[in-house]
Amino acid sequence: MKFPSLLxxxxxxxxxLLTQSVQAQEARSGTFKAVQGAVTVGQGxxxxxxxxxxxxxxxxxxxxxxxxSAVLMLRDGTTIAIGPNTTVDxxxxxxxxxxxxxxxxxxxxxxxxxxxxxxxxxxxxxxxxVSTPASTVSVRGTDFIVEVL
Amino acid sequence: xxxxxxLLVLVxxxxxxxxxxxxxLLPQDDGRATAVQVQSAAGVVDxxxxxxxxxxxxxxxxxxxxxxxxxxxxxxxxxxALPLLPPVRFTLQFEPGTSTLTPDSQNQLQGIxxxxxxxxxxxxxxxxxxxxxxxxxxxxxxxxxxAQAVRNLLIQRGFEPALVEAIGRGEREPVVxxxxxxxxxxxxxxxxxxx
Numbered sequence: 001m002k003f004p005s006l007l008x009x010x011x012x013x014x015x016x017l018l019t020q021s022v023q024a025q026e027a028r029s030g031t032f033k034a035v036q037g038a039v040t041v042g043q044g045x046x047x048x049x050x051x052x053x054x055x056x057x058x059x060x061x062x063x064x065x066x067x068x069s070a071v072l073m074l075r076d077g078t079t080i081a082i083g084p085n086t087t088v089d090x091x092x093x094x095x096x097x098x099x100x101x102x103x104x105x106x107x108x109x110x111x112x113x114x115x116x117x118x119x120x121x122x123x124x125x126x127x128x129x130v131s132t133p134a135s136t137v138s139v140r141g142t143d144f145i146v147e148v149l
Numbered sequence: 150x151x152x153x154x155x156l157l158v159l160v161x162x163x164x165x166x167x168x169x170x171x172x173x174l175l176p177q178d179d180g181r182a183t184a185v186q187v188q189s190a191a192g193v194v195d196x197x198x199x200x201x202x203x204x205x206x207x208x209x210x211x212x213x214x215x216x217x218x219x220x221x222x223x224x225x226x227x228x229x230a231l232p233l234l235p236p237v238r239f240t241l242q243f244e245p246g247t248s249t250l251t252p253d254s255q256n257q258l259q260g261i262x263x264x265x266x267x268x269x270x271x272x273x274x275x276x277x278x279x280x281x282x283x284x285x286x287x288x289x290x291x292x293x294x295x296a297q298a299v300r301n302l303l304i305q306r307g308f309e310p311a312l313v314e315a316i317g318r319g320e321r322e323p324v325v326x327x328x329x330x331x332x333x334x335x336x337x338x339x340x341x342x343x344x
Contacts, residue, residue, distance in 0.1 A: 028311060033268070052270040070231075071233060098293070134169055135189040136189075142177055145228065146171075
């Protein structure tokens with residue numbers, strides 16, 4: 001009688017914590033490293049300012065103005081340096097850390113990015129794409145610049 | 150009048166020369182071969198040499214050209230100046246048959262935390278690995294459990310949970326390749342990546 005009633009709140013608490021922990025780990029597709037000047041991230045009208053350590057999720061749009069720039073690292077290690085006056089969408093990001101497989105699609109709408117590919121580019125290069133309004137870049141190597149003028 | 154018209158033609162001409170987009174292949178640090186493929190409605194261009202560029206022109210043509218380090222640095226100084234720090238790696242060992250770190254490995258945790266905290270947006274990945282005793286499925290589970298145990302230690306010592314990730318790689322990446330069902334302590338480890 002006493003024992004079960006004592007056990008239940010503890011179990012519930014542990015379950016909530018575990019769920020939160022798992023959610024926090026699963027939700028994030030990547031993390032901002034260096035951030036300078038004005039950088040925002042979000043979807044639709046829900047934009048928020050970016051700080052070092054801030055997260056990014058699939059379908060987010062990152063925007064910098066003339067004073068802004070940022071370095072974003074995705075969970076597979078892909079690193080994207082985002083220059084000033086740039087708009088870039090993380091269109092698709094799926095990555096299974098156990099098998100190191102997934103998909104990555106990035107769209108550069110305006111400005112300049114430098115991309116150094118991570119595990120996805122090495123394990124499944126065909127599943128990594130960078131697109132501009134009128135062209136698509138397929139990854140075979142690891143370090144390149146895409147600019148939309 | 151004529152001068153104004155001439156300027157207008159010049160500006161139009163310059164605009165006609167400016168591409169819509171451009172892709173530039175950069176050299177790899179280790180000097181290995183690298184390549185990207187650029188595709189548009191007008192065709193496909195393979196960039197295989199460092200500093201080669203593919204420019205998509207306004208008239209739809211996709212043109213490959215060879216540039217050089219100086220030119221690329223001049224045009225893309227802002228983005229090339231952004232710091233891309235290489236990751237730092239550690240290997241931690243477990244007491245046999247457990248998810249408990251050896252004392253020597255536990256002693257490394259503080260240094261790991263200090264290095265991660267010193268980085269802008271610093272993160273830690275904990276990757277668990279097993280040897281090949283037991284089934285591959287069981288080893289996926291065990292390696293993840295071990296990684297999560299280390300993750301919990303890092304969080305207990307104050308590291309931000311959202312910035313530390315546990316991954317189980319099972320028996321896919323042995324340090325010492327073995328036959329199935331071979332006990333190999335060196336393969337039972339957690340790899341720490343600070344990035």
